[in-house]
Amino acid sequence: MSTEQVVSAVVDREVAPDAARPAAPHDDGRRGDRVGRRLLRDPLAVVSMAYVAVVIVVGVLAPVIAPYSPDYVDVDLANTAPFTGDFVLGGDSSGRDILSRLLWATRGTLLACVVVLVVSTVVGVTGGLLAGYFRGRTEAVASWVADAIMALPGIVLLIALYTVIGPSIPTAMAVFGVLIAPANYRLVRAVVAEVRGELYIDAAKVSGLSDLRIIFRHVLTAVRAPIIIQSGFVLAAGIGIQAGLEFLGLGDPRVPSWGGILEQAFSTIYLNRGAVVAPALVVSLTILAFVLLGNALRDALQGSGRRRPATAARVAEARAARPAPSAAADAEALVSVRGLAIGYPDGLGHVRPVVDGVDLCVHRGEIHGLVGESGSGKSQTAFAMLGLLPKDAVVLGGAVLFDGADLLADAGAMRRARGTRIAYVPQEPMSNLDPTITIGRQLVLGLRAAKRMSKAKARSHLLGLLARVGIADPEAVFDMYPHQISGGMAQRVLITGAIAGDPELIVADEPTTALDVTVQADVLALLRELRDERGLGMVLVTHDLGVVADICDTVSVMRHGTIVEHQEVRGLFAAPEHPYTRELLSSALDPEEA
């Protein structure tokens, strides 16, 4: 079943953009040969393409390969079971060869497929392009019509319109094409809307290109792949609907059809049990083939290729290759990272290191800056200290020593420490708050997970903290939802959440990068004050040397997964030792030349 649902599922998935990239495909058929090769490597794709090819061939050659004519009757062979006599797949209740009728019926199916595909693509794509590009009233009207059409189950409308359509499957399929066009329309409109917002469209407009050219050059190429993928699912739906209509007896009784054969066989099921199997299988397999083809096309056109996870052997190899971590940790330190090494699967079964042997020490009351550019591994190091690495991260070696335990090795210790003794301040204030609950409730839930206390006590404690971090009306904010407060306030709320459990160490990942510079200055001041009041140790990941100069006591400079220099802050700025550090310092642009 699920004709429109299948299609809707595709639409919703295509429309939802993945983490960082827009819906524009990587390959869109321009690299046709690469796509073709990818398809051929996928066994399911090969099988389904072969099956579809067979169906097409059968449909075209039916008159030649069918053993009997579809109307040939041998009364003696009526209701014979499959594999018992001359009729290979059995005889129907009138005495006709089921196999021959199935083969001949393939032609009707092929015709229906073509009709549905052409109508739905033309109507849907044109509508989507126009609506998505021109927006405004065009889009409002078109979307409303599309929603109206898609609201009703197609088969119900087709049944109702039978009096107008008559017993003609091609006409019914054309109507179905219109009924399912909204799926294409929505897909195209969504892609167009997304592409429209992309800066390269702005750039094209600035270059002086006309709207028509922009649509064809940029938008159509972005839409090509999703529509091709969609076609597989549209065809699957079409075949299902066609079989359904024929099964209900709404097709042309004079023409053999898969659904019709099925209906006849089913009505005499007690006389001839085996007869239903063949037509049911044929319909199911054909629909399945198109669905699989759609999936395979999606993987080939939009996937980044089969990503092989790192094999256990490679991981063991990578781990064994690591040098042993250097001498003992600093006993005085709050937290000690020794020889930390983290890698990620590179898609080909190997592990690529992103943190390659990092030693780090943070003492009570020390704000330790972790500086580097993108890809240096600084954020990965921070997440490792919190036990918040993504699922596919591979720890290749090293230890995070905190209060006598290696948090990396001892999951229980990590769980106990997190939130209570080691806390996290994230970078983006808005996306790090649960949008569906009030600020107060999330803070209370977080605090009570860390420390056992009553709701009332948690609330009063948090209200006090919110006031401490500089929020003017804590009670009002408590009852607000994240979307109702500003970015600066949200960051203060996140800081409150971090210190509520009274931690000893804070790991902050670029906590001020997303803030305006005036707000940043206040938040940095706040962090410094909290450190002074509570004796906190802090790991502050940043790429901004001004922030480092402002708040850090010691600095570790990271590059390509290792620490290239570690110094006390004044020494680092006055006398940098490593050439990379010097390069970084020279590229800093200050408002006033020192």
Add this chain to the structure above:
Amino acid sequence: METDHGPLLRVEHLVVEYRSRGLRAPKRVIDDVSIEIGAGETLGLVGESGSGKTTIGRAILGLAPVTSGRIVFDGTDISGLRRRERRDRAQGVQAIFQDPYSSLNPSMSIADILVEPIREGATAAKRARVRELLDAVGLPSDAGSRQAREFSGGQRQRIAIARALALRPRLIICDEPTSALDMSTQTRVLGLLREIQERTAVSYLFISHDLGVVRAMSDRTAVLLGGRLVEEGTADQIARDPQHPYSRRLQMATPVADPELQARRRRERLELLREQAAAGVA
């Protein structure tokens, strides 16, 4: 070299309003802003989020609606022009945007991207122009056959610059062109922009939230707050000795890469804030 019409770009009392749904009052994003840019000059536009700095750039490019006021480019009023008219009269104004990842169409080759704005000329001439442009931004000539995703952020920004240069512009709107880049890459890209200016005498409207970057790139600077221009002056003066209370707060809040100096500035900043609070300053 200035024409007799005066400066290259003149924005006069620009107002940009967006209508909001229902009975709510329209949102005024730019409120009576006037600026000027001369030929071969760089005007820095600095402000925080919500200041409207990006919208001014978009209005000049014809990507945001002008509610009232004029935008005069090289003597012609380009405020209300439609696309085709802009093509004829305003193609001297080009743009470089912030995000190097979404400003290039991922399914086109670099050569196609660069050549797209050029409408006239034989294929051979166009190909030569692509090579010229790639050379001007320091990219190898085989880059033309590759696709955007094969390049790093800094390299993509160079491609974006090359595209902006394709139509030999007189003014380029640079909307936070290095905000998404690493510091070392930023230095190189800014250096490239300066070098291009020296060679071709192109003017820049340099939009950024970073006072340090703006100072390094601009001749003059304008400070925006809530859609209004609160101060304008030479880049040096705005960076070292701003007058308007907000400009002063902005300058004091921007951290410098010198721990001792920064410690002193922190104290001065607290002083300033106390002063301003006592005087009831906005």
Add this chain to the structure above:
Amino acid sequence: MIGFTLRRLASALLLTVAVTFVTFMLIFSDGNAIARATLGETATQEAVDAKALQLGLDQPVLTQYWEWVQGVLHGSLGNSFFTGEPVTAMLLTRLPVTLSLTVIVVLLTAVVSVLVGTLAAVRGGWLDRGLQLLAVAGAAVPAFIVAIFLVLTVAVEWGLLPATGYVPFSRDPVEWVRSLTLPVLAILVGSIGGAAQQFRGAISEILQQDFVRTLRSRGIGEAPIVFRHVLRSAAAPGLTILSLQTIGMLGGVVLIEQVFALPGVGDLAVEMTLRSDIPVVMGCVVFTVLVVVVVNLVADVVGAWLNPKVRLA
């Protein structure tokens, strides 16, 4: 929120009117042909004209529509061209069958797909892969074909459950369950597969979001994160998924009623359309539109209510 609800209500009303209008226009368009269809191929033109007059088919379609609307506002959907019975009465006898089938399937789908989808998203592994397979298989094989296979095996070969017929709950609850078991199962296979897979996708996406990582950093365990936070965010998309499934299922129900000889609304529609008994067909369309509109409205409004940004706007 109120504004949102009113706007949705207006949209729903407009949709109902538009669809019924277009459908009416289309199927009542050729009065002559309809009259002939009721009398048979051999009827004379005079007989056909007389019939058309009798049934009011000689009037312009717009007038017929207007009269029909007036009838609807008074609670009447017209009368059958064949039996003269009021359409409303015919529908009411059929409603319990279709509704019991639909409601049971929707409830079961909702419960099972949320459970399975959440587990698959959180645990992954074989459950996840199995679900993917089920989703593809379910999408591929139409419900009525699953039904045929079920009838072949369970009813015909093994004789465990009845192949056809419907027993009302009031007459015999146990038989009612038995008569609905195979039909429900046939639809569930595809329905659960699709819904669970989509729900899994929604949950997966939410699990990747920044705020979930921050919640973990606070020391909150996986289970509370899923139940108190993730499911809340998944509720709105979940409702959309479920409403789409329900509407898609309506089409499947029609065919299922045929396979199992269940005297429901779908079965009525098919029977009547073959006889060109248009008013009854129109009545069935109205029923379908109403179900669709109500389901969408409820899903939209509840989904919006769950979203603080809309609730407080």
